[in-house]
Structures are given as C-alpha cells and as structure tokens.
Amino acid sequence: MANSKYEYVRNFERDEILLPNTWIVVRIDGRGFHKLSSYYGFRKPNDPRALRLMNRAATHVVLAIPEITIAYGVSDEYSFVLQRDTTLFDRRKDKIVTTVVSSFTAAYVFEWNECFPQEAATGSQAEGTTLNTEMLPTFDGRAVCYPSWENLRDYLSWRQVDCHINNLYNTTFWALVQQGGMTQTAAEEHLKGTVSSDKNEILWSRFGVNYNNEPEMYRKGSVVFREYALEDEASTGKDGKEGMAADDPGVGTATSDPISKRQADKIRKARRKAKVVTEHIDIIRDEFWVQRPWLRSGKPGRPVDDQPVS
Amino acid sequence: MANSKYEYVRNFERDEILLPNTWIVVRIDGRGFHKLSSYYGFRKPNDPRALRLMNRAATHVVLAIPEITIAYGVSDEYSFVLQRDTTLFDRRKDKIVTTVVSSFTAAYVFEWNECFPQEAATGSQAEGTTLNTEMLPTFDGRAVCYPSWENLRDYLSWRQVDCHINNLYNTTFWALVQQGGMTQTAAEEHLKGTVSSDKNEILWSRFGVNYNNEPEMYRKGSVVFREYALEDEASTGKDGKEGMAADDPGVGTATSDPISKRQADKIRKARRKAKVVTEHIDIIRDEFWVQRPWLRSGKPGRPVDDQPVS
C-alpha cells in the first residue's frame, strides 16, 4: 500500500524562516488567566506562588534551549530572547515558537504542585489550588524579529515599563478595595485620570505604603539569564545603546563567516554548564547590560569565581 | 513614566492570517520522543498506555476548542482539523497553533499519572514511568491550509496509510528482535526491501501472528470526534470525495453570507454538549464520512438516540 498517492498534500505545508541576523523574541501569554486566577484563588494584586511558578517554568525553558540568552517575565507573560546568530531549527518560526510554548506549558503544569503545595485535606483554601482538568493553564505565543540591539533593548524596556505601570495601578487599586473597603467599580473610578505621583500619594497617605518598598519581583518583574562574573563598566567600555556598535563587527563576522560547528557545540556546552539565575532588577538602564556583555555577544563569560580584583 | 517611547517596537510584530474558506489542520509532533520513550520505558512496538495518553490529551483539546471537527492520531503525532469557515482567533496562525500545542501539552503532562499509574515504591519498573523534570514531554506544531474537501480527505488518508506502513514494519521488526532474538541491526537488515506481503508472511510463518488480528488502535490509529446519530448511506447521498460538492454550495453560502453570531454561538453550544468519542476505524474509504455528514458540514448532527429506524 504505497503512500505516494496522497503524499502530494505535503506541498501545502509552508515553513516561515525568520530573517537571519535579527534578535528573535518569543513572547508567551497566559490564556484566560483572569478567569484562571479567580478559579484557583490567586492572591491580588500579586500572588508570589504564581509568579514563582512562572519563573520556574521560564528557567526550565532557558535551561532546555541554550540558544536563549535572556528571558523577562511579568504577570502571566514571558519573553524569551534568542541570540541574533542562532540557527536553532534553521530559524523556522513555527518550530521555535511551538517549542518554547510547549516547554513552558509542560514545566508550568509539572511544577504546579511545587508552587501551590497541596496541604492535607484540612481546608477548602488548600483544595482550591489543586490543578483541575477543567481549567488547565495554557499559553499562546508569537515570535518577533528585532534587527538591532537598540530595538531589542527598547523591546525589553517596553515590557519593564509596562510592568511598572500595571503594578503601580494594581497595587493602588487593590489597596483601595482590600484595605479601603471600596467596591472594584468605585476604585476604578477613583483612579481614572491619575498619574504615577497621584497613586504613590494615595498609597502613602491612605495606607502608609511606600511603593518603593514593595517587593522588587512585583515592581521590576523577573529576569532569567546565565550568570557569569560581572564586568567593570570601565574595563568593558560601554555596552549600552550608545555603544551599540561595540560588538557589531563581531556579529557581522559571525554572519558572513559563521563560527564552525565545533565552536558552536563548545559554546552550547559552556552555556549548559552556566548557572541560570532569576533577578528582579532594572534592565532599562545600561548598567545591567554593561556588566554582562555575554548577553549581547552570545559568548560565555568568565566563571563567577574568576571575579576580577577591583 | 510614559511607555510611548518604547511602544514603537510593536510595529515589528506580524500576524499571519490563514486563508479563509480553507480547512485548517494543526499537526503536533512529540519532540525527541525516541529518547523520551526509552527514558520512560515505553513498550515496543506500541505502548497502549502512551497511546491512550495521546488520545486523552487529544480529547481534551477537541473539547476545549469546539471549532475542531475531528482529530487523527498515530504514534506521537496528532492532527486537528478546524472547520473550513472557522473564525477562531480571526484565523491568526500563531494563536491557533500555539493554543493547540499548549492545550495538548498541558493535558498530556496533567494526565500522565492517570495513564502511567504510579505504584507504591515496590519496584524499579513503576518508578521508571514517573514524570521527571529532566525529561518533560513537549510537542511542536504547525498549521496547514487545505482548500478543498478532497485535499483534506487526502491529508487524513496520508496519515492513516502512514500509520499502517509504520505499524506493520514496527510489528515485524520487534517480533524479529523480541521473539526472534535478532539484534536490531540484523532485523533492520532482514526487512530491507521487503513489501507488505513479505512482512505479513514473516509475522504469520515465524511467529504465528495474523497482523489483521492486531489491535485496531495500532493498525488504524485513533480518530477523535463528536458523535451523533449515524446517517444511512442511502439517505444522505454520497459524501465521499466523488460527491464532494454535496455541501459546497452551503460552504459557499456560509462564506459569502456568513452565519449570524447568534447561530454560531448556538452551534458552538450544541457542539460543546455532543459526546466526543475515540474510534480506531478506517477513514480512507468514504463510508466513515458518508455516515457522519456533520464532520464536513460543521453543523451538529442528530442526537444519537434519534437513530433512524432502518
């Protein structure tokens, strides 16, 4: 029974190849997480268990796919950055996106019980967080190409500013509701038209909350990446947006004169060994990037215990 | 802190919209399942627990996404067919593919323990199937558009023929190894150049196995769909490929004169109520399709207890 008669249907398949020499960002988003977070009783405005689960799943993805340089997460979304010169899956878009989405989902479901520990059958609260087939967490995803280092930096800044704006709003909103006794509608009305300083003021004067003392995980989101010994700003030169060219010739060379397969394997292996950390830190200013040139170059940094004497 | 400065990065995002009035097939594939099936000790040539897990996950997806008419699975792959006139996610490709992949993955991981029951710590065998963070199952996926009913039928036939070819090979191969005592290399060598009848003969003469008595799940794969009362071939007219036009005017009408949102909701609701079944059955011949016209029309069939008196 030959299959040739039907095989022509393969001609309907299409592979989109992402433009070479661009940074690839895969962003995943929780599907219907508003409903899901109610269903499982996530705490408002932030549930540290849920955020830690996101971070664990992201760490799993970064470990599983060494081509990912850095990941940034806030709320129920996470962005994964693939090295500019990556040839992962020959840069086939569907393969890259679905692999990230599937790996993230698998880890999120698998680690659920770790982050929402199921107590003995003592109370309804604990029971509420038991994962249920009726409401499984799922994520959609997309890939976007950014042609320059500045574009990539701006993308990540965009997400972190968004984190700040949303978290300040949510923190104030839920303070008004939970501590101020307002209805959600009243709180929403109350915040209409306010700017950042207004919300800071409300938090401070009415609830004695200094927003800047809120946990950094809430205010800055989470950054997952391989950590090596930090570089001095002075020793490395600027690696911020102004100095965006610093390694571009290298990048260029990498493209026109691609590194050998052996080198690539070596880099891959070195990356696998590196420690993947989760930080809650400013990634808008240059400092973070200047100290970690490997995030841009894609080459492994120096081991952490090899810290330069200052 | 306005975000407008960075928001331009959104202009780099692209949404691919799948061509209207075409059947959408999302096919997912297990990633590295050769390795994974060794790791967890899946039985060869077929592990009924693993196949049932695939079927459960697929059923979960079909229930979660009523726009899916039918799904066909074999080994570690599954194809999901979306109705020709679906407007799910405005037919955005990435959204459709990642949602299917993520839903499937979530269910697969979640249901793992159901299908590979963890016995008390009595033996290594049981332990071997405990899901482990080092080897989480993941799936990639892709979407393909098929413009005609015949193309779609041929796609599904292609997969089922493939199932047959692979399963006959694998059954013979593992019989030679497990019962015949051959090395895998010797068995491979032995089967080189053989045709179907040769393999049937080997199974029968050397191992007393009549291939046609092998479980249908192995020989035909699994078909997941909403079941209604079967239609008579006579009463419905042919709905096979030859009669492919039967409902095309309807399809056409649906496109040019789209059903109202209320009607769509009603159909969606009716579909949610329908029973989703898993069969191991021939989907290459017309019979299956003629008896189930709703798979093509996208409209709910008659309830099962409304079976016509023959």
Add this chain to the structure above:
Amino acid sequence: MANSKYEYVRNFERDEILLPNTWIVVRIDGRGFHKLSSYYGFRKPNDPRALRLMNRAATHVVLAIPEITIAYGVSDEYSFVLQRDTTLFDRRKDKIVTTVVSSFTAAYVFEWNECFPQEAATGSQAEGTTLNTEMLPTFDGRAVCYPSWENLRDYLSWRQVDCHINNLYNTTFWALVQQGGMTQTAAEEHLKGTVSSDKNEILWSRFGVNYNNEPEMYRKGSVVFREYALEDEASTGKDGKEGMAADDPGVGTATSDPISKRQADKIRKARRKAKVVTEHIDIIRDEFWVQRPWLRSGKPGRPVDDQPVS
C-alpha cells in the same frame, strides 16, 4: 576572486509559494492615474482610447502567459485569473506578480502611440497625448488566492458591480458638469445620497440620456479570454455557482494525480493557438460561464467552427 565570502546574503531571500489548488488572481492598478489622465487629457467620464489601450495591454498579457484563463478590466485596473492547478513559476508569488505587472506595463507603453495616434504638429491637443518621460504610466499589483470556484466568481462579480456603480456615478457627474454647467463641487454635492434610480432619472430627465444605451465597454468593463465554440446550457449542465461541483472531482484529480508534463505542454500549445477575444458582457450571472466551461476546467474547448447544431 571567489564570491563565497559574500554569498551568505542569499540566505536573506524568501520565496512565498501561493497555496496550491487555489485560483490565483493578479490585480494591477494604475499608479496616480488621476494625475496622469489629466496630464494627457483623457476624456471624461470615459476615454475609449485609454480603455482600448488597457484592453490591448491585457490581451498581450493573456497571450504571453497561457496559464491565464480570463482577465477582467475596468478603468485603470485589470484582474488576471490563473488556473487553479497552474504551476507557473512553481507558484512563486513575487515572480508571478512582477511578471504580470511588467508585461502589462511594457505593452501599455509600447502600444500607447497606437491608441493615441500622434497627429502632425498641427495642434496642442494632439501634442498633449505624446508620452513623456516625466509622466510614464506605471502599475502596481498584488496576488490573491481564492480557494473555491464560488469565491472566484464572487471576486469577479465584485469588480463588475464596482464598475457599474462607479460608471453610473461618473456618467451622471460629468453630465452635470459638462452639459449641466455645474462646478465639480456642486455636482458632487448634488449627487450626495442619491441611489441608482435617482442617477438614472437625472440622466434621462435632464440630459435625455438613457443609461442603458451607454456603450457596454463603459457599463460592463472588459473581459479578455480565449474563445471556443459556445456550449449549450442544456448540454453542459449548469456550470454556475450552484453547480460548482461539476468539475471539482476533476480538479481534485488534477491535484492528487497531476497531469503529465506532456499533457500540460499540449494544453499550453492548444491555448496559445486559441483566439483571445475582448468582450463587454455580464459575468455575474451564470450564463457566461455555463456557455464557456473551459474557463473553469482549464482544458481547451472545441474550435469555434465546430459549433453544435441547435
């Protein structure tokens, strides 16, 4: 001097392949023809010389690319339909679109002097239509896939209805201006909110013009296609949208079991010989299509002198 060092840039090229088994429509549009028609003094509301030039250029394209079944033109736009099973340029989109656009442009420029004959240097009028490097006519284009015969028919109907709507408006508008002495602004204001019957009435009562007596080229646009002996409606059965399935099995067969290269060449050759005609005729109703089944089947019809005796 080897070129290998730079050749990697080829990897940035992408070829989009149009979905198989769909009708391909390439629509070209005059760029800036409002300005161009003023510059060369085209007559309003219709300049027969300019329309004939469009038709000649379209005929040239249909002759040059036998895979085109039919073309429909109105004003400064033309749509070219490629056979559903065409493999022209392996269905590469850019190649198909640019070839049609370039062939059309070349013919339009080349034939200009035929359609706007340059009289001896007697007057400014004649001089006005001399093609000038400052204002060369150019066209942009796009390709669209239509998965079903009905979609294709609806596309063509859309263009012909558009022709009717625009031409009725323009005819009335210019009557008001040219014969009624209105300013263009006044005429525009006058027509605001009018429906078809109002415009017919204005033409008839104020200018004694029966719109239905206007030239068919203006009212119906132009249809360019290969003509064979017309078929009886009775003998062929319906080939309209209702009977859209009539040749779909054939189409299907053509896809799954593609015609041999020899057959394709034969068809191509037969097509080259066929007479390409330009008609101004209704293509919305079924009649046109029922009489010309070759437009749908893609196979050559019977020679014209082989007309059946009625």
Add this chain to the structure above:
Amino acid sequence: MANSKYEYVRNFERDEILLPNTWIVVRIDGRGFHKLSSYYGFRKPNDPRALRLMNRAATHVVLAIPEITIAYGVSDEYSFVLQRDTTLFDRRKDKIVTTVVSSFTAAYVFEWNECFPQEAATGSQAEGTTLNTEMLPTFDGRAVCYPSWENLRDYLSWRQVDCHINNLYNTTFWALVQQGGMTQTAAEEHLKGTVSSDKNEILWSRFGVNYNNEPEMYRKGSVVFREYALEDEASTGKDGKEGMAADDPGVGTATSDPISKRQADKIRKARRKAKVVTEHIDIIRDEFWVQRPWLRSGKPGRPVDDQPVS
C-alpha cells in the same frame, strides 16, 4: 445594486509588511534576456547600448522614488536600495516591488529608441533593433531585507564580484569565439577549470588584450546615486564596515523617535533636487562609502560646489 454581497472577497487579500529598521533591496532581472538579446542582435560580450538603456531606466527609477539611496546594475539585472527607515507605501512588499518593476519596465521600453536609434531603412542591422510586440522586454523582481549595514554592503559586494567573474569569463569566451575562431562549445570546453589568472593570460597572450583596460562599465557594473560634495576620509571618520556603528545611534533614534513629517518632506524635496549620477566604480572597498556618508545616513549631503578646501 449594493456591492456588499461580494465584498467579503477582500478578506482573502494579504499585505506583507517588510520588517522595519532593515535595508530593503529590490532586485529586478530581465526575463528571458538570453533570447531577447539574440532577437535584437545585442553585441557580445557587452552591448554598450543595452547597458546604457539599463542605466537610463535605473536613473529614471531613482529619480521617481527618492527613497532609493543607491542602485547597482550589471548585465540585465539591477538592485535598488531603499533607506533603512523608509516608510514608503508603509513598507508593503508587493507595492514596493511592483512599483519598482513597473517603473523600470516603463522607462526601459520608453527609452529604447533613444538607445537603439532607428536608422533610415538602409540595412537589416538597424531594423533588427526595432522594438517588436512579439518580444517586449520584461523584468521580474523581488525584495530582500538586510538588517545591518554590513549585510547590505556584503550584498552589494556580492553583486559586484559576480559582475567581475562573469565579465572576465564572457570577455575571454567571446574573444576565443570571435577572434580565435573557436566554436562556442570548444570555447566553453577550453575555459573549463580555468581561474582568473588563466583567463587574463589567455586574453593577453592570444589576443593582446589587457583585461584591466576594458571599459569600467563592463568590469565594475554601474552605480546610480545622488551625488553631493565628497567628504574627506579623515574628516568623516571611517564609514566602512569596521566603523559601521558611526550612524547607528542616529538610525536607532530615527526609529524610536521618528523624524517629523515636515522633516521627511524636506529631505524628500532635497533629494529630488540632487543630481543623480551613474558611475562605474569599486563599491566593495570602504573608500566609496566613506566619501559619501549620505548613502548610509539617508540625509542629504552638501552641494557639490560646497566642496571643502583641502
């Protein structure tokens, strides 16, 4: 007669938007120019009339589309580079490609008679170059995005190296045939396996031809661009690939903080005024680019008579 019934067909149209912040190259190629050049008796290995016609058409395109910074042509192909930050046609691919192709074709056909002057009916030779409807010149085209300045430079280098390789081969080949009396097959055989120095040697020793004295138009191809006052290498700093970052911050700024519409119009206008020149010059080395920083920055340079005193 409302058109709404058919208008749904618009939903089948797709617009591909080229990735922002990338250099866009539109490359056009003569279709079937091997045959066409025989038909019209183009001289071998190079026909200066045909090359000048290509250059005139390219100049027309560069003048008509001020967003084009530079164009490079060889044989029957031409590449047009659009500014990295161009928003021409909202970066819609089909619109950009077809506009370039159509403009080029129109100019090529229109200018034909200028480049192949039709002598009085004195001889067959002159008659041979009269443009004929049976063999109209047409061009196909494609657009490619290059994310970095280095990628763009490498693309242009690739084309110029190709020009060199092909021209050296053709020059030697036709010398063997035309002056050496070889058949084409023999000449081809003779050149098999030869490297550049071999061909140079053949030309010199057998035909007394010093390849380096061949016209630069043949050896280097043609570069069409807006000329301003050249900059000193010293004064501008390097603008070659090594110094590729020189204006990248500017580019970056342009993206995140786009120039105002007024500024864009001003630049457009300035460009329209600039003189478009055609040179036959090395564009592989940095010198050409260092002297003409406006080709990279996209901003107009200083007027030519404003040449700095050295």
